[in-house]
Amino acid sequence: MSANDKIQIGVIGAGNIGNVHIQEFLQLSDAAVTAVTDVYHPLAIARAEEYNIPNVYTTYQELLQDPSVDAVIVAVSNDAHAPIAIEALQAGKHVLLEKPMAVNAASAKEIVKARQKSGKVLMMSHQMRWESLNMQVKEQIDKGALGSIYNVKTGWMRRKGIPGWGSWFTQMNKSGGGPLIDIGVHMLDLSLHLMGNPKPVSVFGTTYAEFGPKKRGIGTWGKTDWNGFYDVEDLATALIKLDNGSTLSLDVSWAANTDFIDNGPYIYLMGSEGGASLRAGRGTLHTELFDRTADVDLTMDSNDEGPRQRMSRHFLECIREHREPLTSAMSGLTNSLVLEAIYESSRTGQLVTLDWSLD
Numbered sequence: 484m485s486a487n488d489k490i491q492i493g494v495i496g497a498g499n500i501g502n503v504h505i506q507e508f509l510q511l512s513d514a515a516v517t518a519v520t521d522v523y524h525p526l527a528i529a530r531a532e533e534y535n536i537p538n539v540y541t542t543y544q545e546l547l548q549d550p551s552v553d554a555v556i557v558a559v560s561n562d563a564h565a566p567i568a569i570e571a572l573q574a575g576k577h578v579l580l581e582k583p584m585a586v587n588a589a590s591a592k593e594i595v596k597a598r599q600k601s602g603k604v605l606m607m608s609h610q611m612r613w614e615s616l617n618m619q620v621k622e623q624i625d626k627g628a629l630g631s632i633y634n635v636k637t638g639w640m641r642r643k644g645i646p647g648w649g650s651w652f653t654q655m656n657k658s659g660g661g662p663l664i665d666i667g668v669h670m671l672d673l674s675l676h677l678m679g680n681p682k683p684v685s686v687f688g689t690t691y692a693e694f695g696p697k698k699r700g701i702g703t704w705g706k707t708d709w710n711g712f713y714d715v716e717d718l719a720t721a722l723i724k725l726d727n728g729s730t731l732s733l734d735v736s737w738a739a740n741t742d743f744i745d746n747g748p749y750i751y752l753m754g755s756e757g758g759a760s761l762r763a764g765r766g767t768l769h770t771e772l773f774d775r776t777a778d779v780d781l782t783m784d785s786n787d788e789g790p791r792q793r794m795s796r797h798f799l800e801c802i803r804e805h806r807e808p809l810t811s812a813m814s815g816l817t818n819s820l821v822l823e824a825i826y827e828s829s830r831t832g833q834l835v836t837l838d839w840s841l842d
C-alpha cells in the first residue's frame with residue numbers, strides 16, 4: 484500500500500472486461516490502478532494512456548514482481564485464469580478473478596489450495612450478486628419470507644449472442660466451454676447464493692451445438708475471427724440436486740430459435756412460504772393472501788451506483804478487513820464442479836455425482 488494508504492491495483496488483461504474493471508476502481512477513492520499488462524502490448528499501452536496508469540508491463544510475471552502492487556485483477560481468457568491466479572497468490576497479491584474460476588475443476592482446486600496457502604483474498608467476479616433487485620430478494624430470503632426454497636428455475640437464453648466467433652471464446656482448449664461456462668456460471672452462482680448455498684450433490688445435463696458450427700447466432704460481444712474455429716456448445720440444459728433435497732434447473736444458450744424471457748437472465752425461486760422471480764430487469768415477490776395469489780413488485784433507486792461498484796468496494800473491504808469475500812474461492816470451486824459435471828453428464832448420458840476431494 485502507498486503512503487496515502489490506497490490499495491494499489493494491477494490489471495492483468497486489458498480487454499473488454501479489464502477496461503470495465505479499471506473504470507470501476509478509478510471511482511473508488513481508497514484504490515489506485517497503478518499497473519497494467521496484456522499479451523497484446525499495444526492494448527496495455529493504450530489503456531495506460533487513457534487512464535493515466537503509471538506502470539505498463541510486458542508480461543504478467545513482471546507485474547507480479549512489482550512490490551507496490553497489492554492486488555491484481557485477472558481479466559484474461561479462461562485458460563489463463565488458473566496459472567495467473569496461482570502465481571499471483573504465490574507472489575503475495577490479493578486476486579479479483581474473472582469468472583469462470585478455471586476451465587476445469589482440477590484447476591479450480593489448485594487455485595483453492597494456493598489461496599489457502601497464501602492467506603490472501605481471492606474473490607470471484609460475479610457482479611450479479613450485487614444487483615439491487617437480487618440483493619432485495621436475498622434480504623427477504625434471509626428474513627425467512629420465502630420459507631424453505633425447494634425448487635429453482637434459472638437460465639439465460641440468448642437468441643443470437645455468440646461472443647467472438649473463432650476467438651478464444653469459442654475454442655474449447657481456451658474457454659473450457661460455451662454459454663454454460665460463460666453465462667451459465669453467473670446464473671448458477673446467483674441461484675446457489677439465493678438458495679442459501681446448499682451443497683450440489685449430483686447433476687444430469689445435456690449440451691448441444693446447432694448454431695456455432697454453422698457460423699450462425701453471432702452476437703456483438705468480442706471480436707469475430709474467421710480464421711479461428713468453434714468447438715463448444717451453444718445450448719445447455721441441466722438439473723442439479725442439492726444436499727437439502729432441493730432442485731435447481733439451469734438452461735443457457737448463446738444462440739437458439741426462441742424468444743424466452745427477452746433473451747435475458749432469469750431466476751424463479753419457489754419456497755414453502757413465498758416465491759420470487761427476477762427476470763427482464765424486474766423483481767417480484769409472490770405469495771398467497773386472502774385465498775388469492777398476491778405479487779409485490781420490487782423497485783430500484785434511480786441513483787443506484789450499480790453492481791460493479793458495490794462488488795469492487797467489497798473486494799477492497801475484504802483486503803482491508805482480512806475478510807472472506809462473498810464470492811469466495813470455495814464458491815468458485817462449487818460452480819466449477821457443477822459445470823464440469825454437466826459436461827460429463829452430457830458426454831456419458833449418466834447422472835454425475837460431484838467429487839469434492841481437494842486432491
Ligand SMILES: NC(=O)c1ccc[n+]([C@@H]2O[C@H](COP(=O)([O-])OP(=O)(O)OC[C@H]3O[C@@H](n4cnc5c(N)ncnc54)[C@H](O)[C@@H]3O)[C@@H](O)[C@H]2O)c1
Pocket residue numbers: 495496497498499500501520521522523526543558559560561563581582583608609610665705
Ligand atoms: N463478469 C462479467 O460479466 C464478464 C463479462 C465479460 C467477460 N468476463 C470474463 O473476463 C475474461 C476476459 O473476457 P473479455 O471479454 O475481456 O475478453 P477479451 O478477449 O476482450 O480480453 C482478454 C484480454 O486478455 C489478454 N490476455 C490473454 N492472455 C493473457 C496473459 N497471459 N497475460 C496478459 N494478458 C492476456 C488478451 O490479449 C485480451 O486483451 C473472461 O474470463 C470472461 O469470461 C466476465
